[in-house]
Amino acid sequence: MNIVVCVKQVPDTWAERKLRSEDKTLDRESVDGVINELDEYAIEESLRIKEAHDGEVTVLTMGPEKAAESIRKALSMGADKAVHLVDDALHGSDVLQTSYAMAQVLRKIGFDVVILGSESTDARMGALAAMLAERLGVAQLSLANKVEIDGGTIRTQRVADYGFDRVEASLPAVVSVVEKINEPRYPSFKGIMAAKKKPVDKLGVADADIDAAKVGLTGAATEVVDFVAAPPREKGTIVKDEGDGGQKVAEFLASKKFI
Amino acid sequence: MDGPFIGGREVTVVLDYRLDEEREALRKTVEQFAREVVAPRAAELDESGEFPYDLVAQMGGMGLFGLPFPEEYGGMGGDYFALCLAIEELARIDSSVAITLEAAVSLGAMPIYRYGTEEQKREWLPRLASGEALGAFGLTEPGGGSDVAGGMRTRAELRGGEWVINGTKSFITNAGTDITQLVTVTALTGELSSGEREISAIMVPVPRSGFSVAKKYSKVGWHASDTREITLTDCRVPEENLLGGRGRGYAQFLSTLDEGRIAIAALAVGLAQGCLDESIKYAKQRQAFGQPIADFQAIAFKIADMEVRTHTARLAYYRAAEKMLRGEPMKREAAIAKLYSSEIAVTNAREATQIHGGYGFMNEFPVARHWRDAKILEIGEGTSEVQRILIARELGL
Ligand SMILES: Cc1cc2nc3c(=O)[nH]c(=O)nc-3n(C[C@H](O)[C@H](O)[C@H](O)COP(=O)(O)OP(=O)(O)OC[C@H]3O[C@@H](n4cnc5c(N)ncnc54)[C@H](O)[C@@H]3O)c2cc1C
Numbered sequence: 001m002n003i004v005v006c007v008k009q010v011p012d013t014w015a016e017r018k019l020r021s022e023d024k025t026l027d028r029e030s031v032d033g034v035i036n037e038l039d040e041y042a043i044e045e046s047l048r049i050k051e052a053h054d055g056e057v058t059v060l061t062m063g064p065e066k067a068a069e070s071i072r073k074a075l076s077m078g079a080d081k082a083v084h085l086v087d088d089a090l091h092g093s094d095v096l097q098t099s100y101a102m103a104q105v106l107r108k109i110g111f112d113v114v115i116l117g118s119e120s121t122d123a124r125m126g127a128l129a130a131m132l133a134e135r136l137g138v139a140q141l142s143l144a145n146k147v148e149i150d151g152g153t154i155r156t157q158r159v160a161d162y163g164f165d166r167v168e169a170s171l172p173a174v175v176s177v178v179e180k181i182n183e184p185r186y187p188s189f190k191g192i193m194a195a196k197k198k199p200v201d202k203l204g205v206a207d208a209d210i211d212a213a214k215v216g217l218t219g220a221a222t223e224v225v226d227f228v229a230a231p232p233r234e235k236g237t238i239v240k241d242e243g244d245g246g247q248k249v250a251e252f253l254a255s256k257k258f259i
Numbered sequence: 260m261d262g263p264f265i266g267g268r269e270v271t272v273v274l275d276y277r278l279d280e281e282r283e284a285l286r287k288t289v290e291q292f293a294r295e296v297v298a299p300r301a302a303e304l305d306e307s308g309e310f311p312y313d314l315v316a317q318m319g320g321m322g323l324f325g326l327p328f329p330e331e332y333g334g335m336g337g338d339y340f341a342l343c344l345a346i347e348e349l350a351r352i353d354s355s356v357a358i359t360l361e362a363a364v365s366l367g368a369m370p371i372y373r374y375g376t377e378e379q380k381r382e383w384l385p386r387l388a389s390g391e392a393l394g395a396f397g398l399t400e401p402g403g404g405s406d407v408a409g410g411m412r413t414r415a416e417l418r419g420g421e422w423v424i425n426g427t428k429s430f431i432t433n434a435g436t437d438i439t440q441l442v443t444v445t446a447l448t449g450e451l452s453s454g455e456r457e458i459s460a461i462m463v464p465v466p467r468s469g470f471s472v473a474k475k476y477s478k479v480g481w482h483a484s485d486t487r488e489i490t491l492t493d494c495r496v497p498e499e500n501l502l503g504g505r506g507r508g509y510a511q512f513l514s515t516l517d518e519g520r521i522a523i524a525a526l527a528v529g530l531a532q533g534c535l536d537e538s539i540k541y542a543k544q545r546q547a548f549g550q551p552i553a554d555f556q557a558i559a560f561k562i563a564d565m566e567v568r569t570h571t572a573r574l575a576y577y578r579a580a581e582k583m584l585r586g587e588p589m590k591r592e593a594a595i596a597k598l599y600s601s602e603i604a605v606t607n608a609r610e611a612t613q614i615h616g617g618y619g620f621m622n623e624f625p626v627a628r629h630w631r632d633a634k635i636l637e638i639g640e641g642t643s644e645v646q647r648i649l650i651a652r653e654l655g656l
Contacts, residue, residue: 186292186320187288188321189285190330
C-alpha cells in the first residue's frame with residue numbers, strides 16, 4: 001500500500017505568532033517550527049495502516065527549507081521517505097494554489113491513500129483535503145476518528161455534532177483525521193538515527209509540472225487586506241451558586257454546545 | 260555541523276559544545292514528552308507515592324532504557340551522553356521519573372553490559388533495555404554507604420555450585436517494583452592473601468526465595484521512585500551469576516560510579532533548570548506593589564544567578580561526558596560535575612521556593628517538589644564530602 005501523509009510545518013503554538021508587515025504573510029523565520037499538531041495524528045495513523053497492511057509511508061511537505069526539520073521528525077517517527085516541495089515561487093500561496101501544487105505532486109508520485117490533519121493551527125482553512133480530493137478525482141473521507149482498510153475499501157468514522165457517520169469508499173482516497181483518532185508516538189533514538197539515512201526528494205515547481213504562474217502571493221485568489229493583533233482575552237463568566245449553580249453551569253455548557 | 264573551514268582555510272575544531280542533530284532531536288523529543296505526559300502527572304505521583312508503571316512503559320517504548328546499549332542487545336545504539344540528555348530533560352519536570360531511568364540504566368543494566376559474559380548480556384540486556392524489566396544495584400548497607408568496603412556485612416558463600424547470600428542492603432532504588440527482575444548485590448566472598456576482604460558482585464534474579472524487600476521508606480522527596488531495604492536470607496543463585504571477576508566487584512562498581520556521577524549531574528542540572536523555568540514564569544505573572552515581581556531587581560538578580568549556576572553546571576557535565584565519550588579518564592571531571600551541579604540544584608530549589616513566596620511552600624507547586632527532591636542529590640552516588648575527597652586526591656593531596 002502506498003500511503004502518503006501530508007505534513008505541514010507551523011509556528012510553535014507555544015510561541016507568539018506574528019504576521020510580517022511587508023507582505024502580510026506569516027512570519028515563519030523568527031519562531032520555532034513544529035509539525036502541525038493534527039498532522040502528528042495523521043502520521044501516526046499512516047504508520048498504523050502500514051503496520052497492519054504493509055506498504056510504504058511517504059511524507060509530503062510543501063514549505064520553505066526550514067520545513068526539513070519537520071520532515072526529519074516525521075521520518076524519525078517511522079515514515080519511509082519524503083518529498084519536499086520547496087520553491088520561492090510558492091511563497092504566499094493560498095489554499096486553492098496549495099491544493100493545486102500538492103495535487104500535481106501527488107499525481108506524480110502516486111498513492112493509494114492520502115492522509116492529512118483536518119486543519120492547520122496557523123491558517124485554519126480546513127479545506128485542503130476536500131480540494132485535493134476534488135482535483136485528484138477521488139473520494140474524500142473527512143474528519144475521521146477511526147480508519148479501517150479492507151482490500152480496496154476504506155471505512156471511516158466521521159465525527160459530527162450528533163455523534164458520527166460511518167463512511168465507506170473505494171481506494172484511492174483522501175482522508176482527513178481529527179485528534180483523538182490515536183496517540184501519536186514519540187520517536188525513539190533508533191528512529192532518529194535512522195531518519196538521517198532516509199531519502200528526501202526535493203522538488204521545485206518545474207520538477208512537479210507546477211505552472212509557476214498559478215502559485216504564489218501575486219496570483220492568490222484570497223488576499224489578507226489588513227490585520228490587527230488579537231484583543232486580550234475577555235473576562236470569563238463567574239457563576240455564583242445560589243442553589244441553582246448546577247443549572248446555570250449546564251445552561252452555559254449547552255449554549256456552547258458542549259452538552 | 261559546519262565543516263572545519265573558516266575563510267576557506269581548514270582549521271582544527273578547538274572546542275565545540277553544540278549537540279549534534281541527532282542528540283538535539285532526542286533532547287527535544289524527551290523535553291516534549293516530559294512537558295506533555297509527565298508534567299500533568301507529577302504532582303499526583305508526588306502526593307500518592309505510586310510507582311508510575313505506565314510512564315515507565317511509555318519511556319520503554321521510546322527506547323530511553325536502551326539508549327547507551329548497542330542494537331544487538333536490544334538497545335538504541337546511542338551512548339551514555341544521550342542517556343544523560345534524556346535524564347536532564349525528565350528531571351526538569353520530575354526527579355522521581357528521572358531517577359527511575361538513571362538507576363535502572365546506569366546501576367541496573369550498565370554493570371551487566373560492562374562486566375557481564377556474553378551469555379549474561381544476551382539474557383538480561385534485551386529485557387532491561389526495553390524497560391519491560393528493571394534492574395537495581397545493591398551496594399549500600401545499614402553499616403555504611405561512603406565506607407562501603409568497611410561497612411560491608413553481606414556475605415556470599417559458594418556451596419554445591421551455588422552462591423548462598425546473607426545480608427541486608429539499604430536504600431536500593433528500583434528494588435521492589437512489580438517489574439524488577441534483577442538485583443545485583445555486592446558481597447564479601449572471602450579474604451585475599453593480602454588480608455584484604457574480597458568483594459564480588461552477584462546477580463540475583465527476583466522474585467526469589469530468600470530475597471525480600473521491606474515496605475517503601477517514607478522519604479523527604481523522590482516520592483514516586485521505588486527505594487527499599489533488601490534482606491537476603493540463605494538466598495541461593497547459581498555460581499555463574501557472579502558478575503565480572505571474583506573479588507573484582509568493588510573495583511568494578513567504583514568505575515561504574517564515575518559514569519553514574521555524570522548522569523546524576525545531568526539530573527541535578529535538569530532540576531536546576533526546572534527551578535529556573537518555573538521562576539521566570541511565576542515572576543512575570545505574580546504582581547506586588549502594582550508590578551510584576553520580575554521588575555524588582557532583587558528577584559531578577561536571583562533569577563540571573565540561577566541561570567549562571569545552571570549554565571555552569573551544564574558545561575561541567577558536558578565536559579565530563581566529552582572525556583567519557585573519548586574514553587579518557589574523567590574521575591576528576593565527573594566528581595566536579597556531580598559535586599557542583601548537586602549543590603547548585605539545592606541552591607536553585609531554595610531560591611525558586613523563595614521567589615514563589617507562600618505558594619512555594621505548597622506541595623502542588625513544582626518548585627516545592629523540586630526543593631524536597633534536590634537534597635538527596637548531595638548524598639546519593641557519593642556524598643559531597645566524598646566528591647571533595649576524590650577531587651583532592653586527584654590533586655595529589
Ligand atoms: C533515595 C535513595 C536512593 C538510593 N539508592 C541507592 C541504590 O540504588 N543503591 C545503593 O547501593 N545505594 C543507594 N543509596 C544509598 C546512598 O548511596 C548512600 O546513602 C550514600 O552513599 C551515603 O551513605 P550513608 O547513607 O551510609 O552515609 P554515611 O556514609 O554514613 O555518611 C554520613 C556522613 O558522613 C560523611 N562522611 C563519611 N565518610 C567521610 C569521610 N571519610 N570524610 C568526610 N565525611 C565523611 C558523609 O559525607 C555524610 O555526610 C540511596 C540512598 C537514598 C537516600
